[in-house]
Amino acid sequence: MLEMKGIDKRFGAVVALNKASLTVQDGQIAALAGSNGSGKSTMVKVLAGLVAPNAGEIFIDGEKKIIHSGTDAARENIATAFQDLSLIPTMSVKDNILLGCEICTKSGMVDEKTSRKQVQELLDRFHIDCDPDDYVQTLMPSTQSMLEVAKAVFRKPKILLLDEVTASLHYDEIETLFGIMRELKAEGISMVYVTHRMNEIFEICDTITIMRSSETVISGQVSEFTLDDIIYYMTGSRPKHAKAKESDLSHLDDREVVVNVKDISVYPKVKDISMKAYKGEIVGIGGLEGQGQPEVIRAILGAVKPQSGSIEFMGKPVKFKDPAAGVKAGIGFISGDRNKEAIFDVRTIAENIFAGNSAKESLFAYLSARKVRQFSEDAVKKYNIKIGKLKDPASSLSGGNQQKLVVARWIAMNPNLLLLDDPTKGVDIHSRQEIHEILRECAANGMTIIISASDTEELLNISDRIYVFYEGKVAAELAGETKTAEHLVSAMMGVQESGGKEAAE
């Protein structure tokens, strides 16, 4: 049995955990749910030894344990599959799985033969289709996620921590994973399962612990909760069952075409994509991971150059030489990969919000501190971003709030076209809804929005029209009555369907 009691953790002024607690019985799967920034990931990191808590106690089978490093965690038979992956991209699959627990011969040399055999068995068990000698960086994100779990399971832990491992997995991979989790459960292994996907909690978990703003709110058997209950405890308010906005396609022809993408191809993923977006419309892009969604969005922005085809923006053919040109022409871009493409970690929140604006002005234009402050204060208030001080670094914010900050940055510039590449990846339900509301409001005011999303439900909710990509081509265009989960999923899987496209044309 694992017990965490009264765990406190502060990063400077930001409280990440406040008297948080968690209990997992042997052979049970405990869901750990909560909005982004509620402290779930920090709890996992405390157990994994990556974060040392300021106060609190951890008991395993009634004995008090101190876990201050990955080595300590390994000694207590705790293994973790991290959300942001802990694989080493430049090492082979085999070396990654065995990292830190190499199989050695008596003389202390690595036993390559036994290693290979055991790794191959593990890969077979997880249905991972790759060679033990492949470099991890050449594998698909979903395969890497599976490897991350396989690596943790290989350590034969008594306590297994799974932090949002299903985020980029395909359906069949999730099935495999759940099968293995059930096997492990039968072996008496305790598991902590962190996820944003509610249906997974009901499918696989025994107990649930819900966290909100750094505190443990409630815990109990999953069977005692309904979906509404969980969302209530996560957000503090009952969810509104607003119906997705129905769009009216009949007037489309009258409306101004803002973007007209014709037959573009981008090596190697995009083969032939044509799509249109009208003024004031939210266009969704759906599809399995890696079907060319990010490439098309970046081609419109000018970050990648298509090999063929043309792009018209506001009625004129354009060929942006870089994203700066695209931004100048009135395009905004929000990436789901916050760290890489949007947030300046160590700069202040105010500077982060203002960043887009300053790119618009000339390089040596005078910029007063007051102007920056005023601008960002307004944005923080308007979009309900939870911050400490405007002067705090952006890294002090939680994932959801960082994303709201990026959204605020771009919307404040009032672009004609806003491109979003999976903007709510890893963002909690509450922040997600807030971002959706902001986007709807902008569309109502005449902004055109193109959004790609990996979550089918989100895609159906937010978009007026959906293009589904498959193998670098548009497999279906869904709108109105064809815009249903069944159509979307079957088009994503490449199942030829007559209904979708005809109805849209």
Place this chain on the structure above:
Amino acid sequence: MRESLRRFRRKPAFTGCILFLVVLVLNIVIQGWSACLSGGVTIGNMLSFFQPTALKSIFMTNLPFILVTVGQALLLLVGQMDVSIGVQIALVNVVCIMVPQEWGTPVWVGWLVAMLAAFGISALCGACCAVLRLPALLASYALTYLVKGINVLIMDVPQGSVPKTYWKPYQSSLYGLIGGKDAPAFLKFLDYIPVAALVLAAVLLIWLFISKRPFGKHIYAVGTSQRNAFAAGISPVKVQMKAFLIKGFFVGVAGICLTLMSASGNPLQCEEYGIKSLSAAIIGGMGWGGWGSLSCGVFGGGFLVLIQNTVYYFFTLLSKIFTGFSVTSYWQNFVSDIIIFGGLLMTIVTAKEQRKTLQQGLKAQFKRGEKNVQ
């Protein structure tokens, strides 16, 4: 066969190996051509590169640099570097000379103290870079001046000597080592194996032994991502310190070889090895942290050595073809430096090549994914 070739092409040492082989062939041809012009066209002259004296000389004079490059490659693997590595072998050199000279101890005691000095200075650099986490470039650059100061304190002007019984074996071939003319004639072929080459092989064998232990995997993990290595239960500080100490071993051996090669001491030599070894390792195919292998260091170091050798023979050849042609050695350095610069530029091309293989890997993955869908 094709499979193993494909695997080799994916290896980081692939480009370094190709560059090395190209310049090796070039060297053999130009050196042979030059010898043929002065001594007549014979098989022996054509392959004058392989003459025992030439082989001995090239291995003997360049072994210190190659060892230093291998040490630098190891540091690059764990995400560190040490530009003071050049003056460190000068430190080993002066300690080797001065300890016997001043204290009257046997020569081997001097070597032992010198090895300890190499370990000590590497541990100091490691403490600055790995424990205190100072940027490696700045910390080791500052150390250059510290070490140079120590060197001059120990030995103010170039001086000293090494007994012939010590340097003679190092400068000879295996045939010379087992007795030269006194040895049986059928062992004459051993003349083609310089002792310096054996030293290199021995050091690399020791490394091979170390690399087959878990440590050999941990260096890659730490070099790529300290956080992920830490999460896997590996201590990045320990691994990096170990790497610095092993580099200390390389530096110690290199310094002793330098002493045996010059048979005297000089406190201010080899400073340029610090940066040169870095560029050699990069040409050999090393990346900054977690990408490469020590063979990259061997090939890169060998490439630099052979380029200088080739350019020297190229100019001799020119002076033989065009009588009266003569230039200063500055021109030779200029030409070889341009070629080295070209080699560094080549790493961009090769990085592209590696990205291509990556892309092919990705494509194969997608094809598999499509299979699963249907």
